[in-house]
Structures are given as C-alpha cells and as structure tokens.
Amino acid sequence: MTLRPPVARNGIYEHYWAFASRRQAAFERRVAGLPAPWTDDPILQTFKFCNVYRAADRVSQYMIRDVCYHDEPCTPEDRLFQIVAFRTFSKIDTWRDVHATLGRYPTLDDLGDGSFTRALDEARRRNGGLYTGAFILCATDAYGQGLKHLNHVELFRHMFLTDDLGAKLLAATSLREVYDQLHGYPLMGDFMSYQISIDLNYSGLINFSENEFTQAGPGALRGIKKCFTDLGDYTPADTIRWMVDNQEKELDRLGLPFNGLWGRPLHAIDCQGLFCETDKYCREAAPELASARKRIKARFTQTAEPMELFFPPKWDINQQVPTGQVLGTTASPDRMFEPQGTLF
Numbered sequence: 556m557t558l559r560p561p562v563a564r565n566g567i568y569e570h571y572w573a574f575a576s577r578r579q580a581a582f583e584r585r586v587a588g589l590p591a592p593w594t595d596d597p598i599l600q601t602f603k604f605c606n607v608y609r610a611a612d613r614v615s616q617y618m619i620r621d622v623c624y625h626d627e628p629c630t631p632e633d634r635l636f637q638i639v640a641f642r643t644f645s646k647i648d649t650w651r652d653v654h655a656t657l658g659r660y661p662t663l664d665d666l667g668d669g670s671f672t673r674a675l676d677e678a679r680r681r682n683g684g685l686y687t688g689a690f691i692l693c694a695t696d697a698y699g700q701g702l703k704h705l706n707h708v709e710l711f712r713h714m715f716l717t718d719d720l721g722a723k724l725l726a727a728t729s730l731r732e733v734y735d736q737l738h739g740y741p742l743m744g745d746f747m748s749y750q751i752s753i754d755l756n757y758s759g760l761i762n763f764s765e766n767e768f769t770q771a772g773p774g775a776l777r778g779i780k781k782c783f784t785d786l787g788d789y790t791p792a793d794t795i796r797w798m799v800d801n802q803e804k805e806l807d808r809l810g811l812p813f814n815g816l817w818g819r820p821l822h823a824i825d826c827q828g829l830f831c832e833t834d835k836y837c838r839e840a841a842p843e844l845a846s847a848r849k850r851i852k853a854r855f856t857q858t859a860e861p862m863e864l865f866f867p868p869k870w871d872i873n874q875q876v877p878t879g880q881v882l883g884t885t886a887s888p889d890r891m892f893e894p895q896g897t898l899f
Contacts, residue, residue: 632721778830
C-alpha cells in the first residue's frame with residue numbers, strides 16, 4: 556500500500572530549503588574569514604538562528620571537543636556520564652566552573668562521593684544560574700529535592716550508579732535503543748532524550764546512523780505545520796526522513812546552492828532543527844501564519860570569543876576544515892525547547 560505523502564504549503568515550504576541554502580552560505584563565508592555581512596537576507600542579518608548543522612553550533616562544538624573527545628583519563632562510563640550531564644545544563648560556563656573546582660572533568664566517583672554536587676553548588680554560588688536559557692527542562696522535584704540541579708544530580712546517580720546506565724548504553728544496538736534507555740527516566744522527555752542520544756552518538760563510544768531514528772521537538776512540529784497543509788499518511792518523523800532523502804533533488808529543483816558540511820549531507824537531526832528554524836524565520840517572512848510564537852526574541856550580535864571548528868573524527872571531515880580561530884556570536888536568550896545556535 557502506497558502512503559499518501561505530505562502536501563506542501565506553496566510559498567512556505569520553499570522557505571525551508573531557501574533558509575538552509577542561505578544560512579549555510581553565511582556560515583561558509585564566516586568560516587572563510589570574509590567580513591560581515593555574510594548574507595543579504597535581512598531576516599538573517601537581524602535575528603539569531605541556529606546553524607544548519609547542529610554540530611556546528613557553539614555549545615555542540617564545545618560538547619564535541621571538550622566533552623566527547625577531551626584527553627583527560629576517564630573510563631567510557633565516566634565519559635557517557637559527562638556527556639549526559641553537560642547537555643542537561645548546556646551551559647559552557649557551568650562546565651568550566653565544575654572543571655576548575657574539581658581540577659578535572661567529573662567522574663562517577665565524584666558523582667558518588669558528592670564532589671560533583673559540591674562543584675555545582677560552588678558554580679551556582681559564583682554565577683547564579685547553572686542552566687542555559689536554550690532549553691525548557693522538566694522542573695518537577697521527581698527525586699524530592701527542592702532545587703532543580705539537585706534533582707538532576709539524583710537523576711544522574713539513579714542512571715549511572717544505581718542502574719549502571721553506562722554499561723547499557725555501551726551495549727546498545729541502535730540509536731533508538733539509546734533513546735529508549737534515556738527516555739525511561741524521570742525528567743527525560745521526548746526531546747531531551749533525543750538530543751542527548753545525538754550527543755552520545757557524537758562520541759567515539761556510540762556509533763549509529765543519525766538517520767536511523769528521529770524525534771520532532773515542539774519547534775520542529777510548528778515548522779512542519781507551517782510547511783505542509785497535510786501530512787497525508789506520514790508521521791512527523793517520516794516527514795523529517797523524507798526531507799533527508801529528498802534534499803538533493805529539492806535543492807536542485809529550486810536552484811538553491813548547497814555544499815553541505817564539507818560534503819556531509821543533511822542528516823535527520825539537522826532536518827529536524829531546520830523545521831524549528833523555519834518556524835522562527837516565518838514569524839518574519841510569513842507573519843500571517845498562525846503560531847504559538849509571533850516574534851523572534853533573539854537578535855544577532857557578534858562576540859569576540861574564538862572557536863576553532865572540530866567535528867567527530869569518525870565523520871572524516873576535520874582535515875577539510877580551515878584551521879585557526881573563527882568567531883561566534885551571542886544574543887539575548889530566546890527561551891525555547893531547541894538549542895540555540897549562532898550566526899557563526
């Protein structure tokens with residue numbers, strides 16, 4: 556039986572691919588060292604948008620280089636705990652403070668003896684908030700603690716000390732199984748479980764196709780609703796996979812240049828994120844479309860903190876990435892479920 560495919564909303568669906576083309580071109584010009592502005596699109600010039608490729612965003616870049624592939628001694632289970640913990644907070648300054656207090660990246664021994672908790676308490680005392688504004692996390696006191704970060708510490712203890720989640724993740728046979736293992740815990744919703752699954756898959760410890768499984772977040776669901784008038788017999792996940800499978804054909808049909816990430820095509824996590832960014836973009840480009848959110852809160856501003864691009868070595872693209880420091884951007888946080896990116 557042939558499934559009925561989604562029906563595109565004319566004039567809006569095309570924004571998805573046009574955004575991907577223009578946003579990636581801006582990224583490439585930035586990396587090449589060309590002066591601003593890196594795009595002639597007034598919406599992209601004015602507002603903050605994630606990169607087309609999730610792995611190129613500033614927090615993901617820090618995650619890959621300094622969490623997934625740091626060179627300090629630790630066990631595989633330690634590193635998996637570090638990845639889960641880092642993404643839960645998603646705030647680079649929190650992780651740097653914890654490292655400075657402990658003198659190393661936190662291990663399961665630190666989680667067990669309370670050193671990790673004390674390091675978080677110290678980071679909170681110095682900086683105030685431990686969390687980024689880029690995620691709206693479940694804030695219930697599932698573990699009976701009065702402070703959000705203490706509930707998350709108890710979550711990590713439940714996962715990695717009581718349930719030996721590290722060993723289970725190392726034994727997983729699919730990305731879906733990684734997701735299911737995470738999703739079974741309190742405080743781990745659909746979207747957060749998916750995001751952490753992708754982060755774990757960046758590491759050298761877990762290695763599955765990013766196209767094997769996907770989960771649409773709230774912003775992506777809004778974008779899908781804007782781009783299509785009817786999904787036919789497709790689920791949101793099917794629709795994301797359709798975009799992955801048809802990216803080259805659609806970009807060619809629309810006459811839009813797209814080089815990929817040094818030859819790496821869009822994967823499901825990227826196409827999922829692009830729906831979220833299309834939802835944001837359409838708040839300005841097509842404000843007549845009804846949405847729960849009517850404006851883009853975060854404006855583009857440039858910051859001087861340098862960042863050198865580094866991707867999972869198993870992708871085999873780092874040798875093509877220009878060496879040297881390049882600059883990211885910052886902006887007032889737009890509280891949303893999806894991780895914020897930078898016009899990098």
